[in-house]
Amino acid sequence: MEHAVAQTHQDWLIRVAEIFTPFEEDLFRDLGVRRLVKSLPNGMRWVQLENPALLHESAALKFLRWKLPLEHAWPCQPQRMHGFVEKAASTLREKFAQRSPQAVVVGALDPSPAGRYYRTLASNLRGRALQMFEHVLQGAHATEQQDPERMSLFVHIGSEGLFAGMATPRAAGGYFPGGTKFIQQAGDAVVSRAGAKCVEALHLVTCFRPVPNAGSHWLELGASPGGMTRELLDRGYQVTAIDRAEMHASLIGHPALVIRRMAVADFPKPAANFYQALLCDMNGDSLAAIRQVVRLSAGLQQGSLVIFTLKTHGQSSYAEINALHDEVIRQSHPLRHLSTVHLNYNRMEMTIFFEAG
Ligand SMILES: C[S@@+](CC[C@H](N)C(=O)[O-])C[C@H]1O[C@@H](n2cnc3c(N)ncnc32)[C@H](O)[C@@H]1O
Incomplete structure (x- = not known):
């Protein structure tokens, strides 16, 4: 045959x-x-x-x-x-x-x-x-x-x-x-490779739920130098970007961007329903990062999308990565876990999608 x-x-x-x-x-x-x-x-x-x-x-x-x-x-x-x-x-x-x-x-x-x-x-x-x-x-x-x-x-x-x-x-x-989705980042306007991760995440999340409406206000934790911020702004979103480090010069003064140069832990808890989406790409301890996400999710509207990068650099085995992932999910309450994916543009990390409320 x-x-x-x-x-x-x-x-x-x-x-x-x-x-x-x-x-x-x-x-x-x-x-x-x-x-x-x-x-x-x-x-x-x-x-x-x-x-x-x-x-x-x-x-x-x-x-x-x-x-x-x-x-x-x-x-x-x-x-x-x-x-x-x-x-x-x-x-x-x-x-x-x-x-x-x-x-x-x-x-x-x-x-x-x-x-x-x-x-x-x-x-x-x-x-x-x-x-x-x-x-x-x-x-x-x-x-x-x-x-x-x-x-x-x-x-x-x-x-x-x-x-x-x-x-x-x-x-x-x-x-x-x-x-596979090949992401075309806009030539000279590329601020960091992390931008491609954001584009891929926004593409893939539609397998689970719609992306936030244009004009939605994102709270971004660990935003510097701003590759993801650039992609969000290019899609017509408003962004409040928090990082200890400086944002890329090309972003400064953008009318839809508020920059808070500080530690995320010092950013005050926002008023309820102030933001419609949250993105966290902070490096360092993922458990410390998810605790900040949960604290600040008090300012999210019900049903808001949360995109969280789970950094797994310190975990050298399959079992350790699974244990860290499960602990992050456990500590993410009251967020609702939608899915965890490994994007083409992720390295030693994974991307977790949550929904608020
Ligand atoms: C991987 S980089 C973010 C890249 C960024 N998403 C982009 O698109 O260009 C991680 C950032 O998290 C920031 N960061 C980590 N922990 C932080 C904290 N506790 N408070 C403020 N910024 C923090 C670091 O300063 C660093 O700029």
Whole structure:
């Protein structure tokens, strides 16, 4: 049989950030990985799970960038194959059209510049698949317009072949195959790389809830030099930025920005409902940081979004990171924990989304 299909739901594609590869053994144990079938580029792993029902309960989940049931695998060499796009699109239609995905999203396994050939191939395959799926696609065809709670067909291609499955963007970990979103920061206006983290967090949080309305007032803790502040201001938000250190010169005097150069602990508790969102990227002790977030969340409107960077530099093992994370969640009461993710632009840290009230 030319198409090696017939993968069961025991087969999954998971993506582990490079920074966590030293913990791969712990992750696989917690996830109940029975067998590593194949290592693919960019931290993607084809694994077989003992009990996929437990995947979404696992402490390991927050270390994964992407998790997709692998329902169709076609190990082949697309570059050498005549008519790959046509064959692949017909097979996808045959296998998945009757399940009416809301979108067909195709991406290269290797999204780096080296994977350029496959990015072009992915775009051609997506174009052809969209024509073939036209009769079943409901609503949003654009990648970023997917409903986070409806099933999409995600397809990965690379020199190793084609790998596809259906999941909601929320369950899989994003709107793009592999969970990758390339963030274009605005050239000379870049204040710090942390800005990309903020953009990615605002993108990914929509898997769980809407972003705050334009004009909302953010309280930002640990804001200097101001990469995130810049991104918030560019989106039409007001910001009160607190940091002991100075903000970048380009931000000073911005009409929607109030700068408080001080220790966060000295910032007085705000009046109720004063802010509509809170961002904390303070470095140092994450438990001290979450205590400040909880104290200052008294000034948040009910339902406000809180984005918290969990800094894990001091934790050298998988168990230590999990223990710190769980303690931060425990101490975050009365905030409501929505999700913990490891962003492409996170290093030895994770991003936690909470809601106030
Ligand atoms: C990773 S940097 C923040 C980067 C920033 N989010 C950006 O986008 O450019 C962490 C910041 O937290 C600040 N910080 C840490 N603890 C603090 C505290 N207790 N009070 C005030 N600032 C603090 C540091 O001064 C530092 O500027």
